[in-house]
Structure formats: structure tokens, C-alpha cells
Amino acid sequence: MTDNKPILIWGAGAIGGVIAAYLARAGFPVIAVDASEAHVDAIRRDGIRISGPVDDFTQALPAFTPDTITGQYDIIMLSVKAQHTETAVQQLLPHLSPEGVVLSLQNGLNELRIADLVGKHRSLCGFVNFAADYIEPGHILYGNAGALMIGEHDKGVTPRLQALESMLQHYHPDVRAVDDIWAYKWGKLAYGSLLFLTAVSDETIADSVSCPDFAPAFTRLVGEVLSVARAAGVAPLGFDGFDPEAFASGDADTARASLDAIADHYRHSAKQRSGVYRDLAVRKRKTEIDSQIGEIPRIARPLGLQTPVTDLLIRYIHEIEDGARPMRRENLAEFTAEAQRA
Incomplete structure (x- = not known):
């Protein structure tokens, strides 16, 4: 599913910033998108810094605001705050390829609304429980590791889930694709x-x-x-x-x-x-x-x-x-x- 094509991380704050940094460090072609111009400018200039008891490193990463990103992508990982979900999905829709998927890495039940907007077949569900905080532009505190699971709206582990599981295990080896994400x-x-x-x-x-x-x-x-x-x-x-x-x-x-x-x-x-x-x-x-x-x-x-x-x-x-x-x-x-x- 990945084929070394660029991956968009839409929302590079606490959750998205950690995932983006680890995947980029592992060699995946990751692009960050964030609504904060200050955050985007800091990432472009200095890279994204991950600090804390789990890890401490800085990773170079291309970054854009929603109005400057171009192209279409097969994988968009969405990690904005729940109240910004609908706006973010409307912004990312022109950049989602016809066969692309939106994987929500958010708290809440946002996938229900995402599925309404992009179609259930183009929506995947995520469950995140690691601790992280946005400290300042370009800097995320990674407080402690925790569970990360992904799943389809309907029960079953599909080949596309397995491909994403393998990718996300470069963030943490315990990431799992599960049969019943709900x-x-x-x-x-x-x-x-x-x-x-x-x-x-x-x-x-x-x-x-x-x-x-x-x-x-x-x-x-x-x-x-x-x-x-x-x-x-x-x-x-x-x-x-x-x-x-x-x-x-x-x-x-x-x-x-x-x-x-x-x-x-x-x-x-x-x-x-x-x-x-x-x-x-x-x-x-x-x-x-x-x-x-x-x-x-x-x-x-x-x-x-x-x-x-x-x-x-x-x-x-x-x-x-x-x-x-x-x-x-x-x-x-x-x-x-x-x-x-x-």
C-alpha cells in the first residue's frame, strides 16, 4: 500500500508530530501539514524535536500549511483536535487520491463523521494512548509510550490494515491491527x-x-x-x-x-x-x-x-x-x- 509514496500527517501536534518524526526517521517519505504557521516554519527551519524520557532527537521533515500543500496522496493520517475534524477533512479531501485512505489518529469517535465525508471505504479507525504534549513550535514532549491500534469500520483485518500496521511498527513494535477497533x-x-x-x-x-x-x-x-x-x-x-x-x-x-x-x-x-x-x-x-x-x-x-x-x-x-x-x-x-x- 505504501510503495514508498509520500505520506501526509495532517496535524503535526502531540500525536501527529511524534508519528511523523518516527516514520521519517525510519526512512518513510513523510510530509507534515499543520494549521500553525509558526509550527510549520520551525519544522522547516530546524526539524521537529521529540524530547522526554522515551526519546530525544530532532528529525528533518518537510512541512506545509493546509493552503500550501499540493498533490494527492494514498495515505493521510489525521491527528487534529476532534473539534477541527470536519474542517480538516474538507481541506484534505482534494489531496486524497481516488484509492486513498484517511487514518484517524485522534481521540473520540471522529471516524463516524469522517466516513460521512470521505466514504466509509476510504476511512480507517485509530486508537492512540501514548502521552505527548505540544510544547512550542517545532517541539513535542513524548511523555511515555502506550497502545496504538488501527482497524476497519467493520470487523476484520484487511491487507491494507496489515500494510499500515507494518509501517506504524517503525514508530513502535507493539502497534497492532485489530479485528474490533470500536x-x-x-x-x-x-x-x-x-x-x-x-x-x-x-x-x-x-x-x-x-x-x-x-x-x-x-x-x-x-x-x-x-x-x-x-x-x-x-x-x-x-x-x-x-x-x-x-x-x-x-x-x-x-x-x-x-x-x-x-x-x-x-x-x-x-x-x-x-x-x-x-x-x-x-x-x-x-x-x-x-x-x-x-x-x-x-x-x-x-x-x-x-x-x-x-x-x-x-x-x-x-x-x-x-x-x-x-x-x-x-x-x-x-x-x-x-x-x-x-
Whole structure:
């Protein structure tokens, strides 16, 4: 599928920047596309720098903004923020070859919208769980390695998936093409809801999830997301130590043990706070709350389900985005009390 043809990485931030750098270092003809002119200029001038406990190197890489890229490509890996998906797909469509595919390497269920725009046969699904942060133009922090899986919309591992799996294993040998990507996508959505909740506080992820006082809120939130997934016909699967069954069991001690395991993982990571926290506290911009977590109530309601705890999370994040609620530990206490009444 690759035939040494150029590969577009559309969105060269935290996820896309890491993938682009590793594939280029392995000899693949990678081209980065990013909406930030400053980021593109820095990559053109100095290369893209990957730093952190996993690796530290700088990789030369051609880079363009969406309005300066030309040509058509068989493989476009999309890694923009979820709320920018539709705009990015409209921009990349003229550059997608007739037989080309868009592989989403994003958080959320964006592949559903991508398939509507490009056709399901030209859309592939991705699940990403490594930790990375955009630090400044041309510089990405790679905090720790994690799972990366790819799949078709429908079950089955196809030859094109196998070709992409082989390519992406040059980023990390554990990359896998899987038979049921939606089981992992929904597992990550449940896990992502937990990370969104940690971002209402100014504490680290580990400090937030390890506090016994807040365990009921995390447990109810994750359990609610898993309930929607099952109603939609998906049995979420775990990854990197996250076990959905711990939250679906209804056993408080089992859920507490899983939260402690998550806290221990982050205590040993260079990434102490979520990307959501960075959006709110550092980059002062809107988060992916509506595009990621907002999908949960949108899917639940036609199924006859209510999502009061998820709705509460969305409200809290909106209030912080709008400047109506400061980021502080007390938010977790208030959220826990409201979630238990929901």
C-alpha cells in the first residue's frame, strides 16, 4: 500500500508530530501539514524535536500549511483536535487520491463523521494512548509510550490494515491491527472521560484519581459511559492497565483498585496532567469536550438512555472554558456530591 509514496500527517501536534518524526526517521517519505504557521516554519527551519524520557532527537521533515500543500496522496493520517475534524477533512479531501485512505489518529469517535465525508471505504479507525504534549513550535514532549491500534469500520483485518500496521511498527513494535477497533475506541472514550474530570482540578492526574473521596465520581462517570457503549452494541476493552470491567462491576473496591493503578501509572510518567488541563490552563483554549464527550449523550438519547453524570462533566468544563469556574480541587468535591445525587 505504501510503495514508498509520500505520506501526509495532517496535524503535526502531540500525536501527529511524534508519528511523523518516527516514520521519517525510519526512512518513510513523510510530509507534515499543520494549521500553525509558526509550527510549520520551525519544522522547516530546524526539524521537529521529540524530547522526554522515551526519546530525544530532532528529525528533518518537510512541512506545509493546509493552503500550501499540493498533490494527492494514498495515505493521510489525521491527528487534529476532534473539534477541527470536519474542517480538516474538507481541506484534505482534494489531496486524497481516488484509492486513498484517511487514518484517524485522534481521540473520540471522529471516524463516524469522517466516513460521512470521505466514504466509509476510504476511512480507517485509530486508537492512540501514548502521552505527548505540544510544547512550542517545532517541539513535542513524548511523555511515555502506550497502545496504538488501527482497524476497519467493520470487523476484520484487511491487507491494507496489515500494510499500515507494518509501517506504524517503525514508530513502535507493539502497534497492532485489530479485528474490533470500536471496542478499544469506546474503552478509550470511557478512560478519556476520567481524564476530562481530572482537568477540573489544578492537581495532577495521580493526586485526583487516588483520592478516596472522589472515587464515587470517577466510578459513576466511567460506568455511565460503559453503559452507553453496551447499549450501542459495543463491549469496551481495556488497554495499558485500564480495565473497563472494574468500573462496570458495581464493586467499589474493584473500581478503587483500578483508580489506584491509574494513579501509579501517572506517577511514573513525564506527563502529569492531561491534554485537557493544558488546553484550559496553559493554552487558554476550548477543549474537545463537545466533540469527544458530547458524543456520549448524543448516542445515548436515541437509545432511551440518560447521561446525567456525563452531562454534569460537560457543564463543568464549559464553565471553566467560559471563565465562570476556576480550576481547583474543590471542583472535584462539588462534582462528586452532585454526581451522587444525579
